[in-house]
Amino acid sequence: MRRDVDIIFAVLGSFLLLYIAIPIIFLILKQCFDFETLLQILSDEEVLNSLKNTFLTSAITTLIALIFGVPLGYILARWDFMYKSLVQGIVDVPIVIPHSVVGIMLLVTFSNAILDNYLGIISAMLFVSASFTINSARDGFLSVDRKLEYVARTLGAGKLKTFLTISLPLALPSIVSGAIMTFARAISEVGAILVVAYYPKTAQILVIEYFQNFGLKYSMPISVVLILLSLTIFVTLRYVFRRLC
Numbered sequence: 001m002r003r004d005v006d007i008i009f010a011v012l013g014s015f016l017l018l019y020i021a022i023p024i025i026f027l028i029l030k031q032c033f034d035f036e037t038l039l040q041i042l043s044d045e046e047v048l049n050s051l052k053n054t055f056l057t058s059a060i061t062t063l064i065a066l067i068f069g070v071p072l073g074y075i076l077a078r079w080d081f082m083y084k085s086l087v088q089g090i091v092d093v094p095i096v097i098p099h100s101v102v103g104i105m106l107l108v109t110f111s112n113a114i115l116d117n118y119l120g121i122i123s124a125m126l127f128v129s130a131s132f133t134i135n136s137a138r139d140g141f142l143s144v145d146r147k148l149e150y151v152a153r154t155l156g157a158g159k160l161k162t163f164l165t166i167s168l169p170l171a172l173p174s175i176v177s178g179a180i181m182t183f184a185r186a187i188s189e190v191g192a193i194l195v196v197a198y199y200p201k202t203a204q205i206l207v208i209e210y211f212q213n214f215g216l217k218y219s220m221p222i223s224v225v226l227i228l229l230s231l232t233i234f235v236t237l238r239y240v241f242r243r244l245c
Contacts, residue, residue, distance in 0.1 A: 024227060027220065027223065027224060027227070028224055028227070028228070030220070031220055031221060031224045034217070034220075034221075037217060037218065037220075037221055038221040038224065038225075040221075041218065041221035041222060041225070042221070042225065046201070046206070047203075047206065047222055047225075049200070049201070050201045050202055050203040050205070050206040050222075051203045051225065051226070051229070053118075053121070053200050053201065053202045053203070054187060054202040054203040054204065054226070055187070055229070055233075057118060057121045057122050057125060057186070057202065058125060058183050058186035058187045059183070060122055061122050061125040061126050061129060061182065061183075061186040062129075062133075062179055062182050062183040062186065064122070064126055064130075065126060065129065065130045065132075065133040065134075065179070065182045066133060066175070066179055068130075069130055069133035069134040069137055069178075069182075070133070070137045070168075070175060072091070072134050072137070072138075073133070073134050073135070073136070073137025073138040073139075073140070073141060073175075074137065074138075074141050074163070074167070076088060076091075076134070076138040077137075077138045077139075077140075077141035077142045078141060091131055091134050091135065092131060092135070094127050094128050094129075094130070094131050095128075095131050098191070099124075099128060099189065099190070099191030099192045100191040100192070100194070100195060102124065102127050102128060102191070102192040102195075103124060103191060103192035103193070103194065103195025103196045104195055106120075106123055106124060106127060106192065106195075106196050107195060107196055110123065114196055114197065115196065115197065116197050116198060116199040116200075117197060117199075117200070118197075118200065120193075120196040120197030121193055121196070121197045121200075121202060123196065124189060124192035124193045124195075124196050124197065125185075125186035125189050125192075125193070126186075127192065128185060128186075128189050128192060129181075129182040129183075129185035129186045129189070130182065132178045132181040132182045132185060133175070133178040133179055133181075133182045134178075135178065136174045136175060136177055136178020136179075136181070137171065137174065137175050137178060139174050140170075140171030140172070140173065140174025140175050140178075141167060141171045143170070143171065143174065144166070144167050144170045144171055148166050148170070149162050149166055149167060152165065152166050173241070176241050177241075180234065180237050180238065180241070183233075183234075183237075184230070184234055187204075187226075187230055188204070188230075189204065190204045190205070190208065193205060194208070203222060203225075203226050204226070206222055207219050207222050207223055207226070210222060
């Protein structure tokens with residue numbers, strides 16, 4: 001009976017797995033039959049610059065999310081204060097707001113300061129992706145036994161030393177996982193960037209532009225390259241993280 005349940009669950013789970021995997025595989029295989037266009041696109045300086053812009057801004061976004069998100073995650077895990085649920089709600093809000101609306105909000109708030117520049121791209125990416133780092137850091141610190149921190153304090157360690165030598169290392173797996181998700185979410189952002197910073201173009205924006213102007217033939221190669229690079233970075237980071245931990 002137990003084995004039958006496992007088989008049923010495996011079949012049900014396979015539906016979503018195949019639903020995600022098949023379009024990716026199909027797109028890559030289809031592009032293999034038009035290798036000439038792929039090489040042509042890869043030699044386009046605009047495409048190469050857009051890819052550089054995407055991964056550079058995503059990396060900067062992730063770094064900013066870590067610098068400011070980890071302390072906030074620690075506060076949410078360790079402090080009890082008035083309106084804590086409100087703060088948590090604010091952290092989670094970007095996940096549910098339509099991303100085109102995010103772009104409008106940022107544009108109204110910061111105006112020309114973020115219009116069509118790298119700061120605008122990073123602002124849009126950070127708004128939609130920071131929640132992953134904050135929530136993962138919070139969950140990581142919640143998983144750390146407070147008794148370990150108390151023992152360190154009784155042995156003479158200050159709050160900062162306890163954080164750096166006990167809390168942070170033990171919460172690191174969750175923090176790294178959140179950072180990877182933040183990086184991935186930043187790479188995939190389109191809607192807010194489209195409103196705030198059409199220029200300098202990222203690969204996501206260029207895919208839309210090529211599709212609208214030239215159709216599938218020329219938008220597919222950029223999509224394939226973006227998918228392959230994203231998957232390579234994502235899998236590599238996961239592998240290195242598992243090896244280190």
